[in-house]
Amino acid sequence: MFVELQKYLSKPELYTNSSGNFWDDEHISKGLLEAHLNPSLEAATRKHDFLDESVKWIGAIAPPNRYKNLLDLGCGPGLYAERFSDIGYIVTGIDFSKRSIDYAKWQTRYKKSKIKYHYQNYLTINYNEQFDVIVMIYCDYAVLPATDRAILIKKAYDALKTGGILILDVFTPQMRKPECHTWQYSPYDSFWSEIPHLTLESVFQYDDADLTELSRYIVLTKEGIRCYNIWNHYFTKESLLSEILSSEFSNFELYGDVAGNDYSDASETICGVFTK
Numbered sequence: 001m002f003v004e005l006q007k008y009l010s011k012p013e014l015y016t017n018s019s020g021n022f023w024d025d026e027h028i029s030k031g032l033l034e035a036h037l038n039p040s041l042e043a044a045t046r047k048h049d050f051l052d053e054s055v056k057w058i059g060a061i062a063p064p065n066r067y068k069n070l071l072d073l074g075c076g077p078g079l080y081a082e083r084f085s086d087i088g089y090i091v092t093g094i095d096f097s098k099r100s101i102d103y104a105k106w107q108t109r110y111k112k113s114k115i116k117y118h119y120q121n122y123l124t125i126n127y128n129e130q131f132d133v134i135v136m137i138y139c140d141y142a143v144l145p146a147t148d149r150a151i152l153i154k155k156a157y158d159a160l161k162t163g164g165i166l167i168l169d170v171f172t173p174q175m176r177k178p179e180c181h182t183w184q185y186s187p188y189d190s191f192w193s194e195i196p197h198l199t200l201e202s203v204f205q206y207d208d209a210d211l212t213e214l215s216r217y218i219v220l221t222k223e224g225i226r227c228y229n230i231w232n233h234y235f236t237k238e239s240l241l242s243e244i245l246s247s248e249f250s251n252f253e254l255y256g257d258v259a260g261n262d263y264s265d266a267s268e269t270i271c272g273v274f275t276k
């Protein structure tokens with residue numbers, strides 16, 4: 001086991017794969033769903049009060065009577081999607097966590113809402129001028145490497161009608177973490193495993209143009225070792241604009257978050273609203 005562990009202890013090459021899909025893992029996705037559904041936790045989603053504010057703001061800048069069709073990329077268990085549907089949007093949600101999509105579909109049946117959910121990687125969508133609004137919320141855009149971000153932006157552009165808007169948020173460099181190594185022993189069923197496990201967590205920073213950060217979680221159990229690499233990037237106003245405006249989007253507005261608060265140099269996030 002030590003030889004296998006050694007493989008994971010040093011800083012890996014950029015974009016080295018995880019040993020499994022973090023979001024769609026059978027066990028981890030249970031903890032993620034619980035985190036989503038906890039209204040006062042800021043983890044898998046934001047606190048639910050913020051979701052309410054956010055949906056209210058989006059409904060005000062893109063009223064559902066004029067911007068009818070909304071696509072939610074990385075919709076999770078549908079917490080935003082349900083709220084969007086409640087205020088009058090026709091909603092489609094995409095997510096590649098089976099557990100989240102199953103929960104979202106169950107909610108739709110229970111609430112008799114008409115949201116369409118797809119268990120799908122959002123990098124594979126192929127819509128043509130179907131949506132008035134596309135949202136990608138909670139800094140999911142920034143986890144993608146630059147090549148995938150370019151694919152996503154092109155697909156979102158194609159999916160929007162002329163005059164439609166793309167709304168996304170990203171973390172600013174204020175949120176970049178210091179490099180560190182910590183460990184935690186869990187004798188019980190908890191987030192990373194249902195059997196006793198040791199988790200080694202490292203944060204690595206890279207000096208590439210994209211300010212890439214890796215949070216690496218190595219999970220050791222009596223059954224073996226798993227390693228999850230979670231990548232992130234941080235954006236300034238300038239880097240976000242130069243990236244998205246180099247695509248075909250032309251008009252934009254910037255805010256401090258997806259509830260429409262003002263941006264300042266101290267903001268932890270930037271929310272961009274880009275018009276086709």
Ligand SMILES: C[S@@+](CC[C@H](N)C(=O)[O-])C[C@H]1O[C@@H](n2cnc3c(N)ncnc32)[C@H](O)[C@@H]1O
Binds near residue numbers: 074095096122137138
């Ligand atoms: C941080 S959560 C945010 C969920 C939701 N937008 C919110 O704010 O409540 C990110 C979500 O994106 C999904 N996701 C990540 N990468 C994805 C991909 N390539 N395709 C589809 N869904 C993805 C995850 O399964 C997860 O539900």
